[in-house]
Amino acid sequence: MPLTEVEIGAALAEAPGWRREGDEITRSYAIRYHGGVAMIVHVADVERLVGHHADIDLRWDRLRFGITTHDAGYRLTAADFDLARRIDAIAAAHGAEPVDG
Ligand SMILES: C[C@H](O)[C@H](O)[C@H]1CNC2=NC(N)=NC(=O)C2=N1
Known part of the structure; x- marks a missing residue:
């Protein structure tokens, strides 16, 4: 189910x-x-394992993830933020530093 604007704000803060x-x-x-x-x-x-998939863009020195929920009409859901946290943990394990862009 898509998150409301208020829920998205709270999830982004987390x-x-x-x-x-x-x-x-x-x-x-x-x-x-x-x-x-x-x-x-x-x-x-x-x-x-979690049944949720990011859009992934790999360049020479940079890896970008985009997450939305296709099944919810390309809207943001709790599953997107759950996957985001998991990607952060994997990035840390790989020594990948967050960058802008
Ligand atoms: C059947 C299967 O669980 C669905 O197609 C899943 C797979 N992974 C998915 N990933 C994302 N990001 N959005 C989805 O709606 C989605 N749906």
Whole structure:
């Protein structure tokens, strides 16, 4: 079920570093390409377990995640913020530092 604007505000406050871009939340990390591939594999394993999947953009020195819920009409849900927290934990384990963009 989509979150209300008030709920989104509260969830963002609990997910520091994640930025709202329309109906998705995004965060980028500095990581070199091959390390990014390894992190993506780890994220994908967790995504399969929780049944929720981010949009992923890997560049030479940067890895960006965008999360929204397709099943809710591309709106933000609690599952998006749950996955965001999991991605933060995986990023820390991979030594990927958050960056703007
Ligand atoms: C059937 C399956 O659980 C759904 O298609 C899941 C899979 N992963 C998903 N991931 C995201 N981000 N949004 C969804 O709506 C979604 N739906």
